[in-house]
Amino acid sequence: MSTQQTVRQSADSVEENKLRLEQDKAEQIVDALNTELANSYVLYHQLKKHHWVVEGAEFLPLHEFLEEAYEHVEEGADIIAERAQALGGVPVSGPSNQEERATVEFEGEDVYDVRTMFENDLEMYGDIIESMRDSIELADNLGDHATAEILREILVDLEEDGHHFEHYLEDDTLVLEEATH
Numbered sequence: 001m002s003t004q005q006t007v008r009q010s011a012d013s014v015e016e017n018k019l020r021l022e023q024d025k026a027e028q029i030v031d032a033l034n035t036e037l038a039n040s041y042v043l044y045h046q047l048k049k050h051h052w053v054v055e056g057a058e059f060l061p062l063h064e065f066l067e068e069a070y071e072h073v074e075e076g077a078d079i080i081a082e083r084a085q086a087l088g089g090v091p092v093s094g095p096s097n098q099e100e101r102a103t104v105e106f107e108g109e110d111v112y113d114v115r116t117m118f119e120n121d122l123e124m125y126g127d128i129i130e131s132m133r134d135s136i137e138l139a140d141n142l143g144d145h146a147t148a149e150i151l152r153e154i155l156v157d158l159e160e161d162g163h164h165f166e167h168y169l170e171d172d173t174l175v176l177e178e179a180t181h
Helices: 023-053 059-086 095-101 114-141 145-168
Strands: none
Touching (some): 023 114, 059 145, 114 145
């Protein structure tokens, strides 16, 4: 670690921004963005875990789907973090701070059957989608239409991937019942 100790901006502060969004509005939006960022990384880590541990007759397509899903989440998280910084904030970045800040909860380190993992993922997607809608409404109400639009674009991807989880959880399958535990 560097011996230089110059802090340029405290983690929970919001400085004046060049986008001319009023300070009090920027603070509220950065707060919401940091919650969305934290939620995104909790979901990312859960999806990544499932990508690592998924097994069974549908292993390969599920493994690939989970990779696409966590990549979408990571791309959205990066956009959210950059927007928070553009508004004068500091993106929440440390794992413990993200966990503390998140409104969703990681399922834990245990490995579950595929259906349980996907049900847990779909539940988290639903919670994050609801939160994202609230953050979009907040941004719109505060006149930050750019942040609202950015979040809307991320929301489209979240809803699409969530819908794919829903399809995987349907009861129609080519796998014989005796092939499942």
